[in-house]
Amino acid sequence: MYRSRSRFTRDRRWQIAAVAGVAVVVAGVGLGVASADAAVPTVNCPQVKIGVAVPAQQQADVQRNLELLNTQITEANARLKSTVGQGGPQFIQNAILGPLKDKRIATINRIETAIGRNAAKPDLNAEGLAPCTLNQGGGASPQQNTAPPATATSAPAAAGGGDGLPTVDCPDVTIGVAVPAQQQADVQRNLELLQTQIAEANARIRSTVGQGGPQFIQNAILGPLKDKRFATINRIETAIGRNAAKPDLNAEGLAPCTLNEAGGATAEPTTAAPTTAAPTTEAPAQPGADAPAGSPVEVNGQLSVCGVQLCNEAGTAIQLRGMSSHGLQFFPNCVNAGSLSALRNDWKADFIRLSMYVQEGGLETDPTGFTNKVNGLVDQATELGLYVVVDFHILTPGDPNVNLGLAKTFFQNVTAKHADNNNVIYEIANEPNGVSWDGIKNYADQVIPVIRANSPDSVVLVGTRGFSSLGLTDGSDEKEILADPVDFKNIMYTFHFYAASHGADRRAVVARAAKELPLFVSEFGTQTFTGDGNNDFTSTDAWLDLLKANKISYGMWSLSDGRETNSAFKQGTCAGTNFNGAGVLTESGRYIRSRILTGVGNPN
Structure with a gap:
């Protein structure tokens, strides 16, 4: 969960970091920098003033968001202190002030929206008030005034269309043919x-x-x-x-x-039911009719979120079981037509998760090339009737807002290519870390509309705080999500676990959260959170039994042939063409194949 996915273990990285930390401390003592806190800059953000009366129903919501502005300032100052000396000349702007601006825009917009639910929606000038500057000499940051705003005695009527503002004028879409009843x-x-x-x-x-x-x-x-x-x-x-x-x-x-330009009512498109075609002797279209017979997509069709569960096209709650790739840049030969065919036909798996790392030699190094690779793999999986989770794999840095622009471009391109697909699930942030839930939600609020523009019905997976632990790693839990959920349809929240590190205490939280949140385990392992070490199949059984009981979908890390115990294939397998049978699998690979095939995990 916290591990590096590169070929160096995270333990090794921690050792290096620890040595570097000691060196910095020693240097600090030698130079007498221990008292130099005042030299660390702090952020200076403009006040957000509520210049209108707030409806009583929205007082608490507005108050909470005003207080959140102060929390964001505190977090930015803490990050300034913890990253002294890191990065180039634009580090503070790109890694701290830029994300802070995005968070403030989202928060101010939420204040406007809250007021607008029971009154005329105000313009608080989010664009102008979002950017913050630096107090280069340090000192205290000005705090947002959180005094309760004035309460409206009654909610004024929302403004109508006769206010002179322009409105859109769209041509009518006429269905000039008979539409089949189905x-x-x-x-x-x-x-x-x-x-x-x-x-x-x-x-x-x-x-x-x-x-x-x-x-x-x-x-x-x-x-x-x-x-x-x-x-x-x-x-x-x-x-x-x-x-x-x-x-x-x-x-x-x-x-x-x-x-x-003069405003007025917009001409609305025709929404009356179009003419129905005369009955035919053809059988009605079935879910996933274009997918191979008997494949997961042919059986289940378009997925959606119903209540707290993933449902198929018929509205029946289902559980998908599958595999996650390793980084596509690390193991480029392990996900192909042969291995995908083995997943569907030999394992009877339902989906493949394509882990597109952003950093560590991934997407940012060749956006066009890696986007094309993902699109090609989606096409291959689609031909086989598999579902696909397209994973925007952020890990280091853990704040997804750092990669916001790249995420928007990536998902715009991928969703445009697969706009007509009914088998693609989009995972917008693998394991957010070092970022608040508000920061994650701000990112989601900006990326999901990009996906929805081309794929309005797709299921979207949103990463959770603390390496997709529902905040548990950071001392929080699912309640912060329940208090401020992502406001789009067909949303699920991810949870990751590694069975040798995470046990009954976390299972209890997941069992509780599953009653109120739609959860998807897009990644788990049978070993420790490093992705290596001994497999704990007893703990894994307990986890997968819990997921089965609650119909929570899962994908195991990883469809690779590396030396770590998380690799499902034996080393060297991906250089060949045979991916079928237990003989090419490691202990963890044999376990998960058996679990998917029979319901019982058998590593032998």
Whole structure:
């Protein structure tokens, strides 16, 4: 869980870090720097003033977010102290002030949204108040005033459309063909989604008055709206094409919208049920109809989150069982058509998790090449009828906001390529660490809309605090998530465990959390959190029995042939072409194959 995934063990890294730490301490004593705390800069953030009365129903929410602004300042100052001497000239800006700005924008936006639930939504100037500067000479940081804002005596009516603000004007999408009865609901849902997208765009125009330059509305609102509409119209075409000739609805021509500069009501797209095609003798389309017969995707189809569980297209709660790759850059030959075929046919597994490391020689070194590799592997898994978890594998640094721009680009490209797939799950942050839940949620709030623009129905996995431990590693637990959940549909929260290190105490928390949170174990191991050491199959059995009882999906680390005990394949296997049978597997590999095949883990 905390380990390095490189070929050097984390223990080795700790030893190096410890030696470096001693050297710094000795140097500090020699130079008399122990009293130099005042020289460490501190952050200086502008006050956020609530210039409107706050509805009584939203007082607590606004108060909590005002206090959160102070927590963010405290965390930034602590990071300034703990990273003295690290990085280049832009380190503080990129690693501390930049993420702090993003967190403040999200928090101020939440204050605006909270007030707007029962009153006119204010513009608190999030863009202007989010950036913080440095007190280069140190000293105390100015604190956000958290005194309770004035309470509104009654909630004013929300402003209507006659306020002179522009509104979007989108062409109607007309279904000029008969829609097969089996696809009526899907087409209807997407027609209604077009209307939702227009409403969201108009709301964004209202909430961003005065922001940006002359191209702001085009770049920040109309451009993304065009992309969403294009994907939605394509889905309508694809849905009809499952049981009839696929129509061309002119997505390119109908996706762009213009502005009603004078405001007024927006013309809404038609959402009446389109004409139904005459009955045919064809069998109705089944879940995953394009997937190979008997494959996981053919059996279960489009996944969704229902309550606290993962459900198939029929609305039945299911458990997926599969494997996680190691870093695609570390073991490039271990995930291919042969090993994926073995997972589906020899193991009867349901999914493969593709671990796309961001650092450590991963995505950041060749974004185009690695994105293409992920897309190619998704295609191979799709042909076999496997589900795929696309894992944006952040680990060091542990704050996902550091890689926010790269994450947006990566997920935009991958979701665009697989917009019509019903088998792809997106994991947006592998193991966040050294970051608060608020910081993780801020990241999720910005990345998930990128995914939703192309893949509005996909399941998204959100990493949790303390190396995806539900915060347990940091002394917290699931309650911080329950108090401030990610506000999107089809969201699940990840939990990782390593059976030789994590036992009954953590299982008790997972059993409790599973009653209130949708959980997905996207990574676990049978050994210690280093990814190496002796396997503890007794503890693993207890964990997997718990997950089975609660229908929590799991994937084991890792589909690789390294020297560590987490590798499922024996060393040298990936240089060949045979991935079938127990003979190519290590002790942990034999255990998990047996568990997936029979329900009983057998390492022999």
